[in-house]
Amino acid sequence: MKRKSAPLSGDTLKSIAAAGGISSATLSRVLNHPEKVRPDLRARAMALLAEAGYVPHGAARSLASRKTRTMGAIIPTVDSALFAKLVDGMQQAIHEHGYQLLLASTNYSPGREAGEVRALIERGVDAMMLVGRSRDPELYELLHSKGIPFVTTCHYDAADPWPMVGWDNAAAAQRIADYLLDIGHRRLGVIAGISKDNDRAADRVAGFTRALTRRGIELPPQYVIEKPYTVPEARRAMATLLRLPEPPTAVMCGNDILAYGALQECLWQNLRVPEQISITGFDNIEMAAHCRPGITTLNVPAFELGQRAAQILLAADAGTPPENVCIELELIVRDTTAPPRSSTSARLGS
Amino acid sequence: MKRKSAPLSGDTLKSIAAAGGISSATLSRVLNHPEKVRPDLRARAMALLAEAGYVPHGAARSLASRKTRTMGAIIPTVDSALFAKLVDGMQQAIHEHGYQLLLASTNYSPGREAGEVRALIERGVDAMMLVGRSRDPELYELLHSKGIPFVTTCHYDAADPWPMVGWDNAAAAQRIADYLLDIGHRRLGVIAGISKDNDRAADRVAGFTRALTRRGIELPPQYVIEKPYTVPEARRAMATLLRLPEPPTAVMCGNDILAYGALQECLWQNLRVPEQISITGFDNIEMAAHCRPGITTLNVPAFELGQRAAQILLAADAGTPPENVCIELELIVRDTTAPPRSSTSARLGS
DNA sequence: TTGAAAGCGCTAACAT
DNA sequence: ATGTTAGCGCTTTCAA
Numbered sequence: 032m033k034r035k036s037a038p039l040s041g042d043t044l045k046s047i048a049a050a051g052g053i054s055s056a057t058l059s060r061v062l063n064h065p066e067k068v069r070p071d072l073r074a075r076a077m078a079l080l081a082e083a084g085y086v087p088h089g090a091a092r093s094l095a096s097r098k099t100r101t102m103g104a105i106i107p108t109v110d111s112a113l114f115a116k117l118v119d120g121m122q123q124a125i126h127e128h129g130y131q132l133l134l135a136s137t138n139y140s141p142g143r144e145a146g147e148v149r150a151l152i153e154r155g156v157d158a159m160m161l162v163g164r165s166r167d168p169e170l171y172e173l174l175h176s177k178g179i180p181f182v183t184t185c186h187y188d189a190a191d192p193w194p195m196v197g198w199d200n201a202a203a204a205q206r207i208a209d210y211l212l213d214i215g216h217r218r219l220g221v222i223a224g225i226s227k228d229n230d231r232a233a234d235r236v237a238g239f240t241r242a243l244t245r246r247g248i249e250l251p252p253q254y255v256i257e258k259p260y261t262v263p264e265a266r267r268a269m270a271t272l273l274r275l276p277e278p279p280t281a282v283m284c285g286n287d288i289l290a291y292g293a294l295q296e297c298l299w300q301n302l303r304v305p306e307q308i309s310i311t312g313f314d315n316i317e318m319a320a321h322c323r324p325g326i327t328t329l330n331v332p333a334f335e336l337g338q339r340a341a342q343i344l345l346a347a348d349a350g351t352p353p354e355n356v357c358i359e360l361e362l363i364v365r366d367t368t369a370p371p372r373s374s375t376s377a378r379l380g381s
Numbered sequence: 382m383k384r385k386s387a388p389l390s391g392d393t394l395k396s397i398a399a400a401g402g403i404s405s406a407t408l409s410r411v412l413n414h415p416e417k418v419r420p421d422l423r424a425r426a427m428a429l430l431a432e433a434g435y436v437p438h439g440a441a442r443s444l445a446s447r448k449t450r451t452m453g454a455i456i457p458t459v460d461s462a463l464f465a466k467l468v469d470g471m472q473q474a475i476h477e478h479g480y481q482l483l484l485a486s487t488n489y490s491p492g493r494e495a496g497e498v499r500a501l502i503e504r505g506v507d508a509m510m511l512v513g514r515s516r517d518p519e520l521y522e523l524l525h526s527k528g529i530p531f532v533t534t535c536h537y538d539a540a541d542p543w544p545m546v547g548w549d550n551a552a553a554a555q556r557i558a559d560y561l562l563d564i565g566h567r568r569l570g571v572i573a574g575i576s577k578d579n580d581r582a583a584d585r586v587a588g589f590t591r592a593l594t595r596r597g598i599e600l601p602p603q604y605v606i607e608k609p610y611t612v613p614e615a616r617r618a619m620a621t622l623l624r625l626p627e628p629p630t631a632v633m634c635g636n637d638i639l640a641y642g643a644l645q646e647c648l649w650q651n652l653r654v655p656e657q658i659s660i661t662g663f664d665n666i667e668m669a670a671h672c673r674p675g676i677t678t679l680n681v682p683a684f685e686l687g688q689r690a691a692q693i694l695l696a697a698d699a700g701t702p703p704e705n706v707c708i709e710l711e712l713i714v715r716d717t718t719a720p721p722r723s724s725t726s727a728r729l730g731s
Numbered sequence: 732t733t734g735a736a737a738g739c740g741c742t743a744a745c746a747t
Numbered sequence: 748a749t750g751t752t753a754g755c756g757c758t759t760t761c762a763a
Contacts, residue, residue, distance in 0.1 A: 043740055054750045059742060069748060086527070089504045090443035091740030094755045099440065101483075101504065109459065109469045110684075119459045122486060131504055133451075134484040136472060154439045154451065154481055177436070262671055295671065318668060321612055321645065334460075393756055404734045409758055419732060441756030444739045734763080739756105746751075 051079040103133040103151035103159035112316040120337025158344035165230040180347035187357040194353035201238030208242035215370040220254040220279030222268040265292025280371035287312035287319045305369035324366030401429040453483045453501035453509035462666040470687025508694040515580040530697030537707040544703035551588030558592035565720040570604040570629030572618040615642025630721035637662035637669045655719035674716030
């Protein structure tokens with residue numbers, strides 16, 4: 032009976048090769064290009080490897096092959112249903128191709144993002160996913176000079192010269208504005224994310240404003256409030272809007288968390304939603320469907336987005352020129368929106 | 382005026398050293414042990430490095446130093462508020478020490494977990510975080526033989542010989558059972574996670590059952606339903622329990638998602654919660670506090686847990702023998718629990 | 732204090 | 748088809 036030798040942590044291709052009377056090159060070939068080794072030798076090599084409990088040494092491998100089979104993802108925060116799904120989709124997709132995910136979060140700080148980009152480059156990621164479009168041009172140059180493929184997600188602007196997979200945030204917000212206007216609202220409010228250092232939040236406010244302007248409606252500054260993406264902050268923002276001499280009859284929120292908070296505040300104040308005030312969200316996280324009343328929102332297929340991003344990166348890493356993907360966000364009308372109370376001017380939805 | 386030379390992606394310590402009339406060893410020292418280089422030379426070296434736009438080559442560095450400054454985390458899924466926070470805490474903590482996070486998810490499959498453990502070992506992580514306690518002993522041996530520090534989280538069993546940071550799931554479930562019994566419930570039900578391949582879920586059911594048995598109460602099999610952690614599944618499970626000839630007056634759910642789904646089903650069926658039926662959750666994710674009625678649950682400080690896990694790993698990597706941490710889960714009583722309707726035997730809570 | 736040089740473990744030319 | 752060997756870019760003795 033053969034004694035099972037404890038796998039020595041120091042076992043190297045070379046040592047195993049020597050012990051087995053085979054060259055380390057053959058062992059390496061068996062690992063990387065098995066078809067180039069004759070079946071019998073291959074079998075012997077594999078037995079050798081298995082018996083030694085061989086575990087490849089990634090760093091050595093990367094140094095020699097100039098590949099890490101690792102991809103990076105830099106997101107604002109993991110603690111968000113949206114980004115969690117995005118990361119999940121990416122990780123699952125690259126996993127199928129034998130890649131690992133190096134994850135970093137920035138907490139919405141451009142400085143931290145820059146640092147993480149550099150860190151991931153040092154770690155030798157073969158490609159990386161970024162969120163949003165605005166960042167120091169130097170970073171783009173760095174990525175370019177290092178020849179590292181990347182995609183940006185959660186936004187889309189045909190003018191940007193790099194690979195993207197996302198949507199047009201301004202257009203999306205316009206879509207919400209149009210819907211609200213179409214069902215008769217004329218006094219609107221916005222609870223947005225902090226737009227500084229968040230181009231998605233800024234674009235949404237811009238798109239919303241533009242849509243209103245186009246239809247001859249004003250959006251005075253006090254009707255636009257920026258808040259971090261938390262429920263309590265959203266409640267405070269909604270309370271502020273409701274304290275206005277002429278409160279809005281509909282409020283677009285920067286995402287579903289804000290919408291949920293806004294909704295809670297209304298209910299707390301015994302306002303009926305949507306009869307007395309309409310609220311919209313963004314993202315369509317699960318809670319938007321489950322809470323009562325269900326939140327009208329734009330559906331963001333985050334998991335798929337992560338997968339698409341991964342596919343683009345995988346392709347780029349294999350040398351295929353990347354193709355952009357711009358997705359249409361579907362408007363999910365639920366129970367937080369309705370024509371304004373006194374509206375007799377309500378028209379049919381778009 | 383000095384022309385800013387484009388940072389060549391091929392710039393290596395050696396080439397920069399040669400160009401500057403300095404040895405690559407000195408450059409390396411400036412990077413890793415600056416105090417060992419005389420200030421003037423150090424300044425010149427740093428200028429050289431900066432001008433070249435030098436970016437260290439991680440693989441080469443790791444190969445030579447046998448360190449990657451990378452830690453791994455393997456969790457069931459990112460798409461869970463609990464694990465998202467756990468990962469967030471870990472990532473932030475290690476980030477402060479210059480480490481990067483290699484993230485993998487298993488979708489609750491032991492096979493995938495084993496694969497990811499091996500993958501992370503290959504990638505050379507300096508340490509890793511795992512969730513739960515039960516896995517193939519070979520994995521523990523592998524980790525041990527490779528000398529890779531690890532912690533397991535989300536569980537605690539003083540009998541296990543490796544570092545842990547978590548809580549006793551059986552005891553936690555007992556705590557819930559005792560609370561429910563104390564306020565007078567006698568016919569109880571459980572909606573648990575799938576306990577196969579999930580020791581946390583299994584331990585909770587076991588702890589709950591044991592607590593009931595101790596007080597002379599039975600828990601017939603049809604009162605225990607296992608379901609994946611999703612809202613619709615939980616609704617189905619609750620519907621099944623409610624169809625029982627004698628439905629339970631209180632249901633312990635395996636986590637807050639299940640509790641939320643169970644709650645929704647009750648509301649849908651026009652049952653009043655907690656008047657007609659009590660429900661408890663586990664984790665205290667934000668939704669548990671925000672939904673109406675608020676869910677009675679056990680608070681799991683996931684973010685802090687991630688930080689603690691990171692600290693242990695960081696310490697272990699620095700050679701400090703790890704210390705376990707077992708935390709007490711606080712019971713958060715909200716609005717989904719109350720004495721059973723017809724109960725005259727209700728006693729004060731524990 | 733600084734430089735020279737020997738690896739770290741592997742891959743991929745190149746040689747056989 | 749297989750073996751030999753030269754690096755990959757860095758850290759770290761070891762000498763100077």
